[in-house]
Amino acid sequence: MKRTSMEGAACPVARSLDVIGDWWSMLIIRDAQLGLRRFGEFQKSLGMAKNILSQRLRHLVAHGILEVQPASDGSAWQEYVLTEKGQRLFPILVALGEWGREHCFQEGEVRTELRDKAHGLPLKPLEVRAADGRLLTSQDTQVERVPPER
Amino acid sequence: MKRTSMEGAACPVARSLDVIGDWWSMLIIRDAQLGLRRFGEFQKSLGMAKNILSQRLRHLVAHGILEVQPASDGSAWQEYVLTEKGQRLFPILVALGEWGREHCFQEGEVRTELRDKAHGLPLKPLEVRAADGRLLTSQDTQVERVPPER
DNA sequence: ACGCGGTGGTTTCGTTATGCAACCAGAAGG
DNA sequence: CCTTCTGGTTGCATAACGAAACCACCGCGT
Numbered sequence: 001m002k003r004t005s006m007e008g009a010a011c012p013v014a015r016s017l018d019v020i021g022d023w024w025s026m027l028i029i030r031d032a033q034l035g036l037r038r039f040g041e042f043q044k045s046l047g048m049a050k051n052i053l054s055q056r057l058r059h060l061v062a063h064g065i066l067e068v069q070p071a072s073d074g075s076a077w078q079e080y081v082l083t084e085k086g087q088r089l090f091p092i093l094v095a096l097g098e099w100g101r102e103h104c105f106q107e108g109e110v111r112t113e114l115r116d117k118a119h120g121l122p123l124k125p126l127e128v129r130a131a132d133g134r135l136l137t138s139q140d141t142q143v144e145r146v147p148p149e150r
Numbered sequence: 151m152k153r154t155s156m157e158g159a160a161c162p163v164a165r166s167l168d169v170i171g172d173w174w175s176m177l178i179i180r181d182a183q184l185g186l187r188r189f190g191e192f193q194k195s196l197g198m199a200k201n202i203l204s205q206r207l208r209h210l211v212a213h214g215i216l217e218v219q220p221a222s223d224g225s226a227w228q229e230y231v232l233t234e235k236g237q238r239l240f241p242i243l244v245a246l247g248e249w250g251r252e253h254c255f256q257e258g259e260v261r262t263e264l265r266d267k268a269h270g271l272p273l274k275p276l277e278v279r280a281a282d283g284r285l286l287t288s289q290d291t292q293v294e295r296v297p298p299e300r
Numbered sequence: 301a302c303g304c305g306g307t308g309g310t311t312t313c314g315t316t317a318t319g320c321a322a323c324c325a326g327a328a329g330g
Numbered sequence: 331c332c333t334t335c336t337g338g339t340t341g342c343a344t345a346a347c348g349a350a351a352c353c354a355c356c357g358c359g360t
Contacts, residue, residue: 100162
């Protein structure tokens with residue numbers, strides 16, 4: 001038996017989840033977006049087992065989301081930094097955060113929030129729009145099989 | 151031992167992942183957005199084990215993302231439909247799809263894509279914007295601990 | 301009313317992933 | 331050198347997962 005993989009799926013959502021759909025990857029990526037780079041920083045921030053972290057970091061590196069760099073402070077250790085591909089996950093994090101903030105807290109609970117560094121204000125809510133700018137809901141969309149590019 | 155839960159985390163991303171962060175939930179929700187409602191429809195579409203599906207559906211119902219309804223065709227069976235809270239996950243799906251489409255396919259592979267029903271055109275790419283409308287990257291943002299509402 | 305197949309699950313059992321703790325090698329620091 | 335810290339790996343116990351068998355109930359044909 002094996003954990004079923006979506007590698008062959010034509011659906012991009014399934015492909016994404018195949019890469020970053022486990023319990024820890026998105027949290028690691030969140031921390032990486034916040035500037036964490038060292039193994040120990042991730043481990044302390046997330047409180048996860050070191051073997052699992054090690055596994056996940058390797059996985060993310062293998063998929064080109066993180067890359068290993070020589071330490072920025074001159075020491076001989078290595079650091080994990082987001083690649084371009086990893087940076088592009090930002091909207092997913094924002095979407096997750098927005099939904100979590102709205103639907104996963106009781107009134108009165110302490111929470112954190114992502115804000116605009118320039119003015120310290122909350123972000124504008126994410127919007128799904130058509131090419132011509134109309135706001136869309138899931139009912140306004142459909143899935144199409146598109147021919148391979150080129 | 152137990153799978154570590156993020157229930158107490160102050161970070162909304164962690165909270166979200168605690169609810170929908172497993173391998174299957176987002177795929178079930180994707181199919182629900184596409185209009186699937188019956189147990190058997192999900193099972194056939196996803197090819198997953200029925201016990202796991204059963205578990206996941208219960209979990210999603212318990213968290214108020216799906217709700218059980220009497221069948222729409224008059225038969226005595228039940229159907230699973232998205233609640234308002236579940237509908238709000240749409241931007242996350244769009245974000246996952248967009249990233250997957252860009253970064254998880256080889257050239258020439260068949261893929262599916264979400265399109266605007268009105269004109270059959272691809273959607274506008276998601277954008278993270280500040281309250282004043284400026285485009286933001288992760289570097290332009292910071293996490294703040296905000297006081298409980300009210 | 302009776303039998304049969306389809307739907308919607310639950311149970312059972314073997315495999316895989318996760319979590320914890322112990323261990324270990326190399327780098328920093330003194 | 332000798333010690334401590336960083337960055338892992340290894341081994342083991344347990345929880346989650348996956349496949350298939352099993353089961354109850356619905357609806358339909360007769």
